[in-house]
Amino acid sequence: MVERAGIYFRRRDVLAGFTASLLLPATARADDMPSDCAPIGVSGKTPVPYKPDPTLPVRVRKSAFELSKSEVDRLKAAYSALRNLTKTDPSDPLGWLRQGYVHCWYCGGGSNGTQGEEIHGSWRFFPWHRAYLHFHERILCKLVGDDTFALPYWDWDSSGRQTFPSVYGDPDDVSNPLFDMLRSAKPGSIINPQVVSAPIMNKTMNSRNNSLFMGSANSVGAMENSPHGPVHIWTGDTSLQNANSDMGILATAAQDPMFFAHHGNIDRLWSVWLGLSPTHKNFDDKAWRDHGWQFYDENKVWTRITISQVLDTVTSLRSTYQSPTPKPIWTFKPVPVAIAAAETAARTAPPPLVVASNQGQAIALGTAPSTKTVALPKERARMMAMASASAPQSYLHIRGIQVPPDAQAMFNVFFGLPDASPSTPLSSPNFVGTVAVVAKSKEMHAHVHPAINATFDVTGVLQDVKPNSELAVTFVPIAAAGQAPTVSTATYQEVVIDHNA
Numbered sequence: 001m002v003e004r005a006g007i008y009f010r011r012r013d014v015l016a017g018f019t020a021s022l023l024l025p026a027t028a029r030a031d032d033m034p035s036d037c038a039p040i041g042v043s044g045k046t047p048v049p050y051k052p053d054p055t056l057p058v059r060v061r062k063s064a065f066e067l068s069k070s071e072v073d074r075l076k077a078a079y080s081a082l083r084n085l086t087k088t089d090p091s092d093p094l095g096w097l098r099q100g101y102v103h104c105w106y107c108g109g110g111s112n113g114t115q116g117e118e119i120h121g122s123w124r125f126f127p128w129h130r131a132y133l134h135f136h137e138r139i140l141c142k143l144v145g146d147d148t149f150a151l152p153y154w155d156w157d158s159s160g161r162q163t164f165p166s167v168y169g170d171p172d173d174v175s176n177p178l179f180d181m182l183r184s185a186k187p188g189s190i191i192n193p194q195v196v197s198a199p200i201m202n203k204t205m206n207s208r209n210n211s212l213f214m215g216s217a218n219s220v221g222a223m224e225n226s227p228h229g230p231v232h233i234w235t236g237d238t239s240l241q242n243a244n245s246d247m248g249i250l251a252t253a254a255q256d257p258m259f260f261a262h263h264g265n266i267d268r269l270w271s272v273w274l275g276l277s278p279t280h281k282n283f284d285d286k287a288w289r290d291h292g293w294q295f296y297d298e299n300k301v302w303t304r305i306t307i308s309q310v311l312d313t314v315t316s317l318r319s320t321y322q323s324p325t326p327k328p329i330w331t332f333k334p335v336p337v338a339i340a341a342a343e344t345a346a347r348t349a350p351p352p353l354v355v356a357s358n359q360g361q362a363i364a365l366g367t368a369p370s371t372k373t374v375a376l377p378k379e380r381a382r383m384m385a386m387a388s389a390s391a392p393q394s395y396l397h398i399r400g401i402q403v404p405p406d407a408q409a410m411f412n413v414f415f416g417l418p419d420a421s422p423s424t425p426l427s428s429p430n431f432v433g434t435v436a437v438v439a440k441s442k443e444m445h446a447h448v449h450p451a452i453n454a455t456f457d458v459t460g461v462l463q464d465v466k467p468n469s470e471l472a473v474t475f476v477p478i479a480a481a482g483q484a485p486t487v488s489t490a491t492y493q494e495v496v497i498d499h500n501a
């Protein structure tokens with residue numbers, strides 16, 4: 001990166017020649033890591049409240065695999081114009097670079113004291129990214145002078161689409177504005193089954209309630225964990241071994257146009273999940289609904305939007321999704337258990353069962369599989385293996401997961417399978433779920449990596465595994481192709497099973 005009067009140019013763009021008058025200093029870095037991504041010119045500014053515009057047409061987002069020739073041309077024209085804004089003025093808040101910095105800032109980036117709020121690892125994840133897609137899309141609309149312009153989505157959960165969409169470019173055509181030089185996946189790259197496959201999608205889309213699916217104030221939801229995180233990591237490095245720019249590091253992820261197609265699908269699946277069952281609902285909590293964030297809108301107006309303003313996408317945001325043509329790889333199975341009864345039972349459930357803890361000290365994850373075993377009193381084992389309205393649901397909590405800001409972590413969790421390995425298929429009835437933490441930044445000082453808490457509904461797994469005198473919980477760190485990761489710096493504090501989600 002080249003720094004000049006507080007403005008950052010990316011090294012590759014300097015090399016591409018548009019700022020040929022600049023000399024590349026010895027400190028220029030190939031990873032283009034922003035050291036300060038705070039928005040420019042907003043201190044002391046009062047944001048204007050967001051107002052829906054009912055006169056706008058409803059923008060229809062389509063699969064990146066189903067765009068017409070003219071839609072592909074329009075998409076390329078939009079990103080070309082976005083990149084041109086940055087070439088003309090790197091500090092333009094609407095330009096490609098500063099748009100990417102928006103995501104960086106909201107994952108704790110910025111110079112000391114100016115860091116944005118952390119919007120990952122909690123129930124802020126879905127609504128913040130929806131708002132971000134909205135403002136980004138409206139900027140692109142303005143750039144192409146077409147209010148019907150819509151971002152495409154990459155439906156990696158559709159049958160036959162676990163492959164990188166070709167419109168996003170290949171290394172032989174760097175003139176494609178959708179292509180990103182700092183990307184490992186390319187057209188034809190097939191997603192590893194550890195990243196997206198039916199078992200993972202079945203777990204995520206069958207999450208029984210909003211805190212499991214969307215997270216809570218202090219825990220990560222199923223979708224953010226997987227496949228959101230693994231797709232980020234894979235796009236940056238298909239071997240899953242390294243945290244690579246752009247997509248594999250949160251500070252740079254949104255500098256790859258693919259970010260918006262990946263998050264388009266995440267956002268679409270939020271609506272899909274809500275429509276699967278009347279018990280799938282958004283949160284009623286005022287603390288969630290009234291929470292909001294600031295963005296530059298397409299007219300460079302510093303605008304505040306609240307979560308309640310992103311929930312009705314058609315009325316408030318004027319956007320919607322056209323369903324993909326192929327069937328999804330996952331299936332939804334309504335829960336036959338009377339949930340209300342089970343939740344009543346939870347109130348009289350036994351105390352939490354501690355599977356692993358080290359008196360508040362960190363436990364290293366390591367690179368090899370590790371198993372913790374806990375003795376189960378008879379009554380407890382019977383209760384956990386029971387599938388009836390009188391038995392409460394069981395949850396596995398992994399708390400205090402810590403990863404240095406410049407590192408990532410990805411591991412699978414199994415019950416009752418102590419010899420599980422990185423090549424154990426996720427179709428195993430013993431598979432509980434995947435934890436994935438995407439690296440934040442290579443600039444250590446700028447980003448804090450708050451501890452992550454993950455919760456899995458293990459009721460179904462416990463019924464299949466039928467624990468008796470003891471229960472084995474196995475963590476399997478993974479990379480691609482059945483490999484173990486070569487390094488691991490992740491730690492966790494405790495693993496607990498209880499009956500409260």
Ligand SMILES: [Cu+2]
Nearest residue numbers: 103120129250
């Ligand atoms: Cu994000």
